[in-house]
Each structure stands twice: as structure tokens, then as C-alpha cells.
Amino acid sequence: MTQVYFGGPDQPSGHLRDLLARHVDAVPQGGEILWSTYYFRDLALAEALVRARQRGVTVKLCLEASPKLASANQPVRERLASAAGLGDNFKAIKHLLPAHLHEKIYYFSHPSPVALVGSFNPSGNTPEDADVIREIGDQDRGHNCLIALEHPAAVANLRRHVLSLHAGGGGVSAYFDRPARSDYKSERLNIFYYPRWDSAIVARLIGGRKYHRIRIAASHFRDMSLARLLARQAQAGTSVTVIAHDTLRRVPRRIEAFAKSNGLSFIRYAHPENLPMHAKFILLEAAGFRRVLFGSMNLTLTSRFLNNEVLVALDDEPDIFAAFEARFAHMLAETAKFQKLSEG
Known part of the structure; x- marks a missing residue:
């Protein structure tokens, strides 16, 4: 089964970030949450991930180390990289080439395995910074989409991909070889x-x-x-x-x-x-x-x-x-x- 979720001016503000928050809160002890995303400024959502870890969920996050607005991810990065956050399970993805971690994948093991894929970054925050919004846009109110893939083999594939990205290694050759494989x-x-x-x-x-x-x-x-x-x-x-x-x-x-x-x-x-x-x-x-x-x-x-x-x-x-x-x-x-x- 596949479900499509749209954010936009016709939807409540934060519609897609709230969708992610509900999924985070639904994963019980012993479950797993794996994310890969470009912008992450939503401190409340970061705290939801920390609470998940505290209740015994394995939480791993890959986040772009140098987005276009270089300072955007810093508060969430500092919170999640700390020992009281996600510790070593947080990974800032750096590149030797002028490239970015731009994919948006959000995997949850429970209540049943699902991976949400699409255009949405959790790049809003409360209170909001008007200067940041002018630069990157209000993604909580603008047009975005997340597609919930539930086919077991496809979800398992997306899970392996995020784990591989989190593990890293392999140099430039593997950087170009690994994805197609x-x-x-x-x-x-x-x-x-x-x-x-x-x-x-x-x-x-x-x-x-x-x-x-x-x-x-x-x-x-x-x-x-x-x-x-x-x-x-x-x-x-x-x-x-x-x-x-x-x-x-x-x-x-x-x-x-x-x-x-x-x-x-x-x-x-x-x-x-x-x-x-x-x-x-x-x-x-x-x-x-x-x-x-x-x-x-x-x-x-x-x-x-x-x-x-x-x-x-x-x-x-x-x-x-x-x-x-x-x-x-x-x-x-x-x-x-x-x-x-x-x-x-």
C-alpha cells in the first residue's frame, strides 16, 4: 500500500512535520527510526527523536553538514550530536566534492515498517526566524509532499540504504558505485x-x-x-x-x-x-x-x-x-x- 501526503497553503501549517512527529511517537521500545535529510531546524521534532531514543528506540540520523544556508542546521545538529541527544547515532554527512546530502527518507519500524520519501525537510521552527524563512522558504506552509511506501521489500531496501549512508566509508569511487548497486x-x-x-x-x-x-x-x-x-x-x-x-x-x-x-x-x-x-x-x-x-x-x-x-x-x-x-x-x-x- 502507498499513501500520498501533501503540504501546502491549503493545509494546516506544519501538516507534514506533524505527520513525522506522529510516526516518531508511535515507535515503541525496541523499534527503529532512520532518517536522512538536508535541512533540519525543527527543535521540537528533534526532541521527539531524543525522547524516542530515551524510551529504547534505535534512532539514527544522517544530516547534511553544509547546506546552502550554512547555519540553518546548527542548533539541531548541536542538540542531536550531544551525548544527551543521539550521540554517535547522529551523523553529519560531509563531502569532498561540491555535493550535498539532499535526499529525504524517513523510515519507521512500527506499528508496521514504512518509509516516507519526498520533498519535505523539517526546516521550520518555533519561534521562527524571519531571515531564515526569507532565504529557504516556509516549508511548513509551502507545497511539499511525502509518500509513504509500505511494500515490505521496498521499505527494507530504503532502510538498508540509510544504514549504508550512516555507516559511510569507501572513498570517492564507492560514493558513485554504491547507490546504483x-x-x-x-x-x-x-x-x-x-x-x-x-x-x-x-x-x-x-x-x-x-x-x-x-x-x-x-x-x-x-x-x-x-x-x-x-x-x-x-x-x-x-x-x-x-x-x-x-x-x-x-x-x-x-x-x-x-x-x-x-x-x-x-x-x-x-x-x-x-x-x-x-x-x-x-x-x-x-x-x-x-x-x-x-x-x-x-x-x-x-x-x-x-x-x-x-x-x-x-x-x-x-x-x-x-x-x-x-x-x-x-x-x-x-x-x-x-x-x-x-x-x-
């Missing part, structure tokens, strides 16, 4: 880990067949080679629609201009309160076939070639596809409303 493959569900020597997975999943419709929610889009692939699809008759974050750092004008000049419908999500569109998913439709791609992957060269990322491909699951389709339609309707408001 950890991939999970089944008839309808595939999990791909990055970085990897074979980095063109997204391009192959999009270009591997003739789709009649492609819809993309992209918080970051800077990979021109992928823009060219989508242009070729559009020129061959595929309907291609992209909803992208409005900031030029995340989605530069050259991507937008190229997309629009080559037949793509390209819409920027610009919320009146500057709430972010941080979702990352792709909907692919062909005759008798539907696929959704989701995870932590940005459409950037850094995500493709250097970062620790996770990408999930789920085929022909009507309820899951419909949930993402409805979310895409909701965001599209929001952008139309925002445009009308801006025009007075």
Missing part, C-alpha cells in the same frame, strides 16, 4: 539512488516511450539537456506543462525562455506571501500507461551528477497517479488565481 526494482515500483555513474535515469524514463502528456512540478530546473528533451517531446506532439518555482536562482530565465519558445506550457508559481512551491514530481501518460516520478531530485546538474538523491518511479497505480494529478491541477488553479490578483 542499491537500486530497488519490481514490476511497478523502482527506486534509484544517486550519485551514480549512470546519471541519465530521468531522461531515459521520460524519453523511453512516446507520451501524449507530460506534467512537471519542479522547484528547481536548471538542466538544459532535460529542457531540450522536453522540447523534442513537444515538437513530436506531446503536451508538456511545467509548474516551476518563481525565483530565478532555482529556475533561471533561460530555461523558461527556451521552454516557451519550443512549445512547452511553462508557468511560474508566485505565491502572494512568497510561500514556496517545493514539490518535485513528474506525471507521464501514454496509451494504457501512467507513470509518476517523485522524490528529492531537482532538475539540475548538481542533483543529477553529485548529490545524494532518491528518485522513485511508480507505474500504473491509478489512485496514486490521481492524487498527484489532483495536486498538479490545484497548483495550476492557484497560479491562475494569483495572476488575476496581480492584475487587480
Whole structure:
């Protein structure tokens, strides 16, 4: 069974962090919690992890050591790295290369094993710091998603992956070799880990067949080679629609201009309160076939070639596809409303 959870302006603030908190509190003595994430500023959620450890849960956390906003993780890092926190079970992931631990994986052993994968970082805090929010966005209120995977083999695979990341070691060669060796493959569900020597997975999943419709929610889009692939699809008759974050750092004008000049419908999500569109998913439709791609992957060269990322491909699951389709339609309707408001 797979469940999809969305955060956004239409949901209560903190909807996804509260989901994680409930999962943490539900794991009993003898259970296990394994996390891998990029930003973690939520001190209350950090305390929930400490309480879990105190009641006899094995808690291991991998956290990016040097996120874009370098100071963002420091308070949680200091709390969890202490002997009274998680001690040696907390690991700040450092890189020799200009890369980041960007994947978001949250594994819980109880009440039944589940791994939540998606775009959400627990990057909010109370009280909030307005300067930080201006820099990284209010992820507790903006668009994000977490997908709860419950298939036993897939969940076991994600668990092994986080444990391997936590164990570390192996040097640069293993950094690129290990993720691809950890991939999970089944008839309808595939999990791909990055970085990897074979980095063109997204391009192959999009270009591997003739789709009649492609819809993309992209918080970051800077990979021109992928823009060219989508242009070729559009020129061959595929309907291609992209909803992208409005900031030029995340989605530069050259991507937008190229997309629009080559037949793509390209819409920027610009919320009146500057709430972010941080979702990352792709909907692919062909005759008798539907696929959704989701995870932590940005459409950037850094995500493709250097970062620790996770990408999930789920085929022909009507309820899951419909949930993402409805979310895409909701965001599209929001952008139309925002445009009308801006025009007075």
C-alpha cells in the first residue's frame, strides 16, 4: 500500500512535520527510526527523536553538514550530536566534492515498517526566524509532499540504504558505485539512488516511450539537456506543462525562455506571501500507461551528477497517479488565481 501526503497553503501549517512527529511517537521500545535529510531546524521534532531514543528506540540520523544556508542546521545538529541527544547515532554527512546530502527518507519500524520519501525537510521552527524563512522558504506552509511506501521489500531496501549512508566509508569511487548497486526494482515500483555513474535515469524514463502528456512540478530546473528533451517531446506532439518555482536562482530565465519558445506550457508559481512551491514530481501518460516520478531530485546538474538523491518511479497505480494529478491541477488553479490578483 502507498499513501500520498501533501503540504501546502491549503493545509494546516506544519501538516507534514506533524505527520513525522506522529510516526516518531508511535515507535515503541525496541523499534527503529532512520532518517536522512538536508535541512533540519525543527527543535521540537528533534526532541521527539531524543525522547524516542530515551524510551529504547534505535534512532539514527544522517544530516547534511553544509547546506546552502550554512547555519540553518546548527542548533539541531548541536542538540542531536550531544551525548544527551543521539550521540554517535547522529551523523553529519560531509563531502569532498561540491555535493550535498539532499535526499529525504524517513523510515519507521512500527506499528508496521514504512518509509516516507519526498520533498519535505523539517526546516521550520518555533519561534521562527524571519531571515531564515526569507532565504529557504516556509516549508511548513509551502507545497511539499511525502509518500509513504509500505511494500515490505521496498521499505527494507530504503532502510538498508540509510544504514549504508550512516555507516559511510569507501572513498570517492564507492560514493558513485554504491547507490546504483542499491537500486530497488519490481514490476511497478523502482527506486534509484544517486550519485551514480549512470546519471541519465530521468531522461531515459521520460524519453523511453512516446507520451501524449507530460506534467512537471519542479522547484528547481536548471538542466538544459532535460529542457531540450522536453522540447523534442513537444515538437513530436506531446503536451508538456511545467509548474516551476518563481525565483530565478532555482529556475533561471533561460530555461523558461527556451521552454516557451519550443512549445512547452511553462508557468511560474508566485505565491502572494512568497510561500514556496517545493514539490518535485513528474506525471507521464501514454496509451494504457501512467507513470509518476517523485522524490528529492531537482532538475539540475548538481542533483543529477553529485548529490545524494532518491528518485522513485511508480507505474500504473491509478489512485496514486490521481492524487498527484489532483495536486498538479490545484497548483495550476492557484497560479491562475494569483495572476488575476496581480492584475487587480
